[in-house]
Amino acid sequence: MGKNDTRILMQFAVLATVLTSAILVKEATSLTVCQIDTNDMQKCRPAVTGNNPPPPVNECCVMVRAANLECFCRYKIYLPLLGINPSKVVALVAKCGVTTIPPGCRA
Template sequence: MVLTAAMLVTEAMSISLCNINTNDLEKCRPAVAGRNPPPPGPDCCAVVKAANIECGCKYKFYLSSYGINPSKAKAVIASCGARIPSCFRRLKN
């Protein structure tokens, strides 16, 4: 899920992936990148709750190459009140 958000920085076209429009993933980018990201906003949490996060697990290993910290992605998922998928459970916050 979050990997696709990183790709959107250079792509204007939107596709549906893991039950969401990929353009909407950009709403979460500030909360998963950088050293001290802000907490996710309501728009980001709406995206997280609509997403099939288990589906996004197959992209987890590509996150760091796009400047996204997988542990921060896990924290955003938890902060938004969504169920943390198995592929993120072992990551430290």
């Protein structure tokens, strides 16, 4: 494993720990990751999980449009570990009206 691979893995480990902690502790102080409040991420969870997810709610789309997608998409390969299908995230972004999808986010 190269030096860059190790660094990326460590960054993901930190991100996964932060996200998991925020999900498990509802009263946790919110954290911001890639301009997304970790507590706000829960508004989008139904739209990116399961076999037939419902359309995103408006509050989810507001968050998606404000997010730094280029930053967030660097972690897309790790989303399945959180029970999130990356292709459903790409669909969610489009459903929320975001037309400029960074190359790293495309399925």
